[in-house]
Amino acid sequence: MAASFLSKHKHIILYGVCLALLLFLLKWLELRLIIINHAFEMYIGAIAVIFTALGIWLALKLTKPKVRTVIVEKEVYVQHGGEFTLNEQELQQLGLSSRELEVLQLMAAGLSNQEIAGRLFVSLNTIKTHSSRLFEKMDVKRRTQAVEKAKRLRIIP
């Protein structure tokens, strides 16, 4: 199929190829003419392009990369709490018993008398007695005052 097509139109193909070659030759000659006529300018241009590229390459490769460091300070608040240092002296001075101190600590945690009683496995009345003696020793009238004073005196954290 392909072979028969080639043999049939051999002359036409040959003519076409010759024409193409001729046009190509003409174009090439034209180009050569331009090149020959402007050989010097083109040479200079080539030099310029090559050395500009060289300059860019040198600059990019042989210099330290430009890095702009942006430092964003982010403050992180650390609730260190500051190690609690028990004020032993004040504690001694108040003369609180161990049970009273326990009650005071649970009061500071926000527990009610009933809850404290449950926590310590004693009756509500017992806690009331403890708290009364506690208030008396601490010279306060209410649990809120006791807690405030205890924190101020560093008896509890």
Next chain:
Amino acid sequence: MAASFLSKHKHIILYGVCLALLLFLLKWLELRLIIINHAFEMYIGAIAVIFTALGIWLALKLTKPKVRTVIVEKEVYVQHGGEFTLNEQELQQLGLSSRELEVLQLMAAGLSNQEIAGRLFVSLNTIKTHSSRLFEKMDVKRRTQAVEKAKRLRIIP
């Protein structure tokens, strides 16, 4: 207007002027070449040097600096005895009114409702209303819990 245009396109204008000067220089060198025929190598060398420099300049001026963002976390330790730093975020989240916050602060100081009322020149009932709304917002049942939670959340010192 004109000044801003100038400053805005400073690089372009500068480049244009440089190019013009360069062309002038080239023309002058060409003339010299005609006169001094032996300086061809020097001419080429000058071209190479100039365009290398141009390439370097271009690369340095027209490349964008890489931006590296470094986040430095700066820890801020908050000591127990140190300055109190209000936890604005938590305070906002609770949605306490200014009056409620006042009441809370006086509660933390160990004052009774009656005393708070006297301090703020309002009736006891008003303080009760405030405290009720306060407890509701803070999701607590008692003033001692409110004070404990407020101190824990750093809403009050």
Next chain:
DNA sequence: GTAAAAATCATCCTAAAGTATGAAGCCTTT
């Protein structure tokens, strides 16, 4: 100017806190 939020005050009621007093059991010290 209207709607929403805040602040104020009141009444009634219940729950919790606090006072006063007494008492029993368990330690330690004298």
Next chain:
DNA sequence: AAAGGCTTCATACTTTAGGATGATTTTTAC
């Protein structure tokens, strides 16, 4: 063994705190 402190518990009572609801005024936001 007696004295004193600690813990426990109880009863009776007063005070304070807290809940529920309704209302008025003021401030704030749209």
